[in-house]
Amino acid sequence: MIARNEQPNLADSFQHRSLRARLSVRMDDLLSANIAKPAPMEKKQDWRIRNILAPTDFSPSSVEAVMQAAALARRYGALLTILHVIDINPPSARTHVGPADELMRQQLATGRAELNRLSESLAQQQTRTQARIIEGIPAEVIIENSSRFDLLVINEERPGSAWSLFSEHTVQRVIEEAACPLLVVHPRTEPENA
Amino acid sequence: MQKSNCTFAAVLTETPIPKESPASKQEEILVPVDFSESSVTALRHARALAEGGRTQVILLNVVEVPGPFRTLDVAGQQRACYTQRAEWLQELADRELGSQVAARIEVREGRPSVEILRLASQRRVDLIVVGRHERHRPRRWLRAHTATQLSKKAPCPVLLLQAAHHLN
Numbered sequence: 001m002i003a004r005n006e007q008p009n010l011a012d013s014f015q016h017r018s019l020r021a022r023l024s025v026r027m028d029d030l031l032s033a034n035i036a037k038p039a040p041m042e043k044k045q046d047w048r049i050r051n052i053l054a055p056t057d058f059s060p061s062s063v064e065a066v067m068q069a070a071a072l073a074r075r076y077g078a079l080l081t082i083l084h085v086i087d088i089n090p091p092s093a094r095t096h097v098g099p100a101d102e103l104m105r106q107q108l109a110t111g112r113a114e115l116n117r118l119s120e121s122l123a124q125q126q127t128r129t130q131a132r133i134i135e136g137i138p139a140e141v142i143i144e145n146s147s148r149f150d151l152l153v154i155n156e157e158r159p160g161s162a163w164s165l166f167s168e169h170t171v172q173r174v175i176e177e178a179a180c181p182l183l184v185v186h187p188r189t190e191p192e193n194a
Numbered sequence: 195m196q197k198s199n200c201t202f203a204a205v206l207t208e209t210p211i212p213k214e215s216p217a218s219k220q221e222e223i224l225v226p227v228d229f230s231e232s233s234v235t236a237l238r239h240a241r242a243l244a245e246g247g248r249t250q251v252i253l254l255n256v257v258e259v260p261g262p263f264r265t266l267d268v269a270g271q272q273r274a275c276y277t278q279r280a281e282w283l284q285e286l287a288d289r290e291l292g293s294q295v296a297a298r299i300e301v302r303e304g305r306p307s308v309e310i311l312r313l314a315s316q317r318r319v320d321l322i323v324v325g326r327h328e329r330h331r332p333r334r335w336l337r338a339h340t341a342t343q344l345s346k347k348a349p350c351p352v353l354l355l356q357a358a359h360h361l362n
Contacts, residue, residue: 040289046238046241046242046245047238047242048242068351156345156346172342175342175345175354176342178354178356179356181239181353181354181355182353182354182355183351183352183353183354184345184348184351184352184354185351186348
């Protein structure tokens with residue numbers, strides 16, 4: 001440390017300059033050099049949207065995401081796969097009275113009927129569509145299957161409470177772990193509040 | 195990829211747009227670039243979507259300046275930093291987008307997620323394409339991904355990409 005009323009000796013002066021130089025370099029680091037100039041990446045083949053996956057639980061927001069995925073499928077001439085997962089641990093199990101098999105059969109029948117209705121509606125709009133129904137944990141099934149697609153379309157609700165940070169909802173898990181490019185769309189009626 | 199005059203937003207909302215209308219808004223895809231591999235991957239995906247349409251790709255780099263240094267006189271260094279970042283962005287745009295896709299360069303200062311959302315709202319962009327960095331779960335709890343924050347708050351659809359997503 002250099003006292004104000006003393007002439008610094010050569011060693012102090014050297015240390016002082018050295019400290020200033022170090023500070024100057026650190027400032028440069030913070031402002032400009034902390035990101036290295038990017039090296040050119042290896043060129044790969046262009047991305048093409050040929051297969052689109054749209055999972056749905058038939059809620060209005062997920063059906064809307066399917067419709068938006070269908071519009072993209074028509075634009076790019078892609079095949080749209082609508083996926084419905086029969087939840088093996090459904091919320092309705094807590095209030096269901098009767099055998100578990102019966103509940104699963106009910107879910108399967110409802111799922112098939114809804115998928116048929118959605119597929120027929122999209123077929124009328126000239127969309128190449130296929131429907132799949134799989135039993136499992138929704139997030140895990142969607143993530144496992146996503147690797148075979150060029151694009152996954154999912155609808156996300158706007159932010160809720162801060163506690164959602166610690167929860168593992170299906171949509172959040174898919175957003176975090178999907179194995180293919182993921183298009184997150186929002187409800188169309190939502191006002192712009194960003 | 196089929197040629198189309200419709201914007202990405204118009205496709206998603208299925209809003210008819212007159213084919214030759216000069217008043218129709220040019221499609222804009224916003225790509226935040228931090229010069230990482232994942233952001234270059236995002237830029238390549240944006241190019242694939244932009245090809246064949248009247249589309250402009252906006253490359254945005256956000257300079258994060260630590261709070262305590264805001265009070266110091268660093269204007270000259272900031273200018274040099276912005277110029278350097280703009281040059282890098284232009285170089286990247288030339289290399290990755292070529293002459294087929296229109297590019298716009300933006301360098302801003304602040305928090306990345308805030309500045310990305312601000313620009314997206316100001317320019318009413320049709321799509322944000324963003325690459326994500328891998329993070330370990332405990333750190334993810336403490337601070338959500340910029341990309342995840344964008345997916346929640348963006349005024350438009352968001353295409354999220356992992357660095358590992360190979361272009362097929």
